Amino acid sequence: MEAQFDFGMIGIGVMGSNLLLNMADKGYAAIGFDLKQERADKLEASATKGTTVKGTTNVEEMVRALKKPRKIMMLVPAGKPVDDVINNLLPHLEKDDIVIDGGNSYYKDTQKRVDYLQPKGIHFFGMGVSGGEAGARFGPSMMPGGDKEAYQYLKPILEAIAAKADGKPCVAYMGNGPAGHYVKMTHNGIEYAMMQLISEAYDLMKRGAGYTNDDLHTIFLKWNADSLQSFLIEITAEVFRTLDTETEDGTDYLVDHILDKAGSKGTGKWTSQDAMDLPVSIPTIDMAVALRDLSVYKNQRVEASKLYQPEIGKINSPSAELIQDLEDALYFTFLIAYAQGLSLLAKASVDYKFDIPLPDVVQIWKGGCIIRSSLLYQFDKAFAANATLENVLLHPTIAEILKSKEAALRRIISLTINARIPVAAMSSALAYFDAYCSERLPTNLIQAQRDFFGAHTYQRIDKEGVFHTEWHEGG
Numbered sequence: 243m244e245a246q247f248d249f250g251m252i253g254i255g256v257m258g259s260n261l262l263l264n265m266a267d268k269g270y271a272a273i274g275f276d277l278k279q280e281r282a283d284k285l286e287a288s289a290t291k292g293t294t295v296k297g298t299t300n301v302e303e304m305v306r307a308l309k310k311p312r313k314i315m316m317l318v319p320a321g322k323p324v325d326d327v328i329n330n331l332l333p334h335l336e337k338d339d340i341v342i343d344g345g346n347s348y349y350k351d352t353q354k355r356v357d358y359l360q361p362k363g364i365h366f367f368g369m370g371v372s373g374g375e376a377g378a379r380f381g382p383s384m385m386p387g388g389d390k391e392a393y394q395y396l397k398p399i400l401e402a403i404a405a406k407a408d409g410k411p412c413v414a415y416m417g418n419g420p421a422g423h424y425v426k427m428t429h430n431g432i433e434y435a436m437m438q439l440i441s442e443a444y445d446l447m448k449r450g451a452g453y454t455n456d457d458l459h460t461i462f463l464k465w466n467a468d469s470l471q472s473f474l475i476e477i478t479a480e481v482f483r484t485l486d487t488e489t490e491d492g493t494d495y496l497v498d499h500i501l502d503k504a505g506s507k508g509t510g511k512w513t514s515q516d517a518m519d520l521p522v523s524i525p526t527i528d529m530a531v532a533l534r535d536l537s538v539y540k541n542q543r544v545e546a547s548k549l550y551q552p553e554i555g556k557i558n559s560p561s562a563e564l565i566q567d568l569e570d571a572l573y574f575t576f577l578i579a580y581a582q583g584l585s586l587l588a589k590a591s592v593d594y595k596f597d598i599p600l601p602d603v604v605q606i607w608k609g610g611c612i613i614r615s616s617l618l619y620q621f622d623k624a625f626a627a628n629a630t631l632e633n634v635l636l637h638p639t640i641a642e643i644l645k646s647k648e649a650a651l652r653r654i655i656s657l658t659i660n661a662r663i664p665v666a667a668m669s670s671a672l673a674y675f676d677a678y679c680s681e682r683l684p685t686n687l688i689q690a691q692r693d694f695f696g697a698h699t700y701q702r703i704d705k706e707g708v709f710h711t712e713w714h715e716g717g
Contacts, residue, residue, distance in 0.1 A: 370426020387422025405610025431513030
């Protein structure tokens with residue numbers, strides 16, 4: 243086959259095929275490989291009339307059909323399948339060809355693949371893709387990382403298919419090595435936190451204040467039209483109005499019939515683990531991961547509920563005031579979740595020498611991705627003043643916003659404590675804020691204890707040096 247295609251895709255399920263169809267609509271010739279002939283046929287049948295799209299079950303045919311340097315993306319499950327695809331591709335590749343892993347691979351695995359392919363002259367990119375099936379078809383947010391010079395060959399295609407925010411494409415070079423997958427991992431950690439925060443607000447309104455699903459639909463619609471405009475708030479409003487077609491009369495709401503066990507793919511856990519390794523404090527993300535884990539133990543929770551028989555208190559706060567406080571509390575805690583994720587990226591960028599452009603991260607998260615929201619615009623001034631800002635909480639604009647919403651969050655948490663409504667993520671966001679803003683923490687006592695039992699030494703506030711005290715001798 244003559245080399246006429248601009249981009250190749252390995253794995254043409256819904257995501258892979260939608261990305262190729264998106265490229266074809268933008269004028270690029272796209273070819274996709276899959277082991278299943280029906281997927282290859284469906285890809286071609288789904289193409290817009292007048293575009294160039296081909297499906298094949300022959301990987302060598304796909305590679306030969308690509309213009310050089312070849313640009314091949316894989317969308318396969320993380321782990322061994324990625325390595326299998328690479329090894330199957332290698333005999334057909336040439337120097338300067340580009341291979342992209344568009345899945346949610348662990349960034350350390352991506353670095354190993356970069357190191358493996360670099361001596362062979364192959365450029366390997368790890369690229370986070372967010373936005374789901376619709377995003378892939380009509381405009382995702384993409385986070386590519388790899389060789390900067392090789393990125394010039396990918397840039398025109400990726401910018402053409404990306405979502406747009408304020409006329410700018412929601413894709414940018416994220417840095418060298420596995421930087422793209424690191425940014426996507428962190429994106430997912432923030433996603434975990436935002437989803438947990440929303441679920442806590444839901445719990446307070448549903449179990450605590452007795453709101454109906456119709457009420458919740460209306461409230462979330464209002465929030466999405468106001469300060470909390472975001473993808474997650476938007477889809478949550480839709481969830482509350484969706485009826486369950488499996489019930490007898492179809493008038494029950496689906497959300498009330500969904501088992502309260504939340505699944506995960508591991509990216510939130512990776513975010514928490516790597517933050518602890520650096521170390522960077524991201525307790526709201528950590529708590530979101532922990533609560534998903536706790537949700538899995540349904541049988542134990544049922545048993546504990548019978549044993550302790552907790553009485554859920556009714557929240558009788560005036561409706562308008564409660565909803566406004568909740569809106570402000572979510573705004574505050576969303577900002578904290580973003581701040582924690584961005585502080586992780588700032589630290590990783592330096593320690594791992596990724597050179598992640600934080601202003602670009604904020605820009606590409608404004609459209610196409612799961613954590614897109616109007617709140618992200620609040621960080622523009624912070625990064626315009628300092629593109630490598632360690633924590634956005636240090637910028638006056640963010641400080642003024644948080645100070646204006648702080649009291650509302652404290653009122654909400656006080657209500658939930660008395661009502662026995664668990665708001666672990668909200669509480670962690672407030673505790674993080676209080677600790678971060680504390681000039682002096684009680685960790686001086688911890689350091690004294692460490693020196694007492696382990697001779698770990700300590701520093702003093704009144705003189706330079708490292709000290710140890712013989713505590714057992716009455717020191």
